Amino acid sequence: MSDVLIKIKDREGVVHEVQAPTDMAMNLMELCKAYELPVEGTCGGMAMCASCQCYILSDHTLPEMGQDEDLMLAEAFHVQENSRLGCQIPITEDLDGLEIELAPEV
Numbered sequence: 286m287s288d289v290l291i292k293i294k295d296r297e298g299v300v301h302e303v304q305a306p307t308d309m310a311m312n313l314m315e316l317c318k319a320y321e322l323p324v325e326g327t328c329g330g331m332a333m334c335a336s337c338q339c340y341i342l343s344d345h346t347l348p349e350m351g352q353d354e355d356l357m358l359a360e361a362f363h364v365q366e367n368s369r370l371g372c373q374i375p376i377t378e379d380l381d382g383l384e385i386e387l388a389p390e391v
Contacts, residue, residue: 313371
């Protein structure tokens with residue numbers, strides 16, 4: 286397996302180009318935390334807090350949103366059409382070039 290490039294726009298508008306390993310079973314929330322970007326992940330990746338909400342900016346095919354993620358986003362703040370929970374998106378080779386923006390803090 287190899288690393289993929291993911292572009293993450295932080296809450297100040299700075300874009301971070303990071304290398305994401307595809308062989309460590311990581312998700313976008315864990316990737317942001319590994320690079321010390323301001324994502325809390327309060328619930329530990331269980332789709333129960335929305336503190337890892339991000340906006341998908343690029344045209345990538347992502348895993349379908351599960352019921353837990355859908356219900357959490359229905360109650361979250363700053364939700365947009367392209368909102369997803371980073372904890373629910375595993376890092377795979379298909380994500381090479383993915384561009385996301387971190388949602389504002391609550």
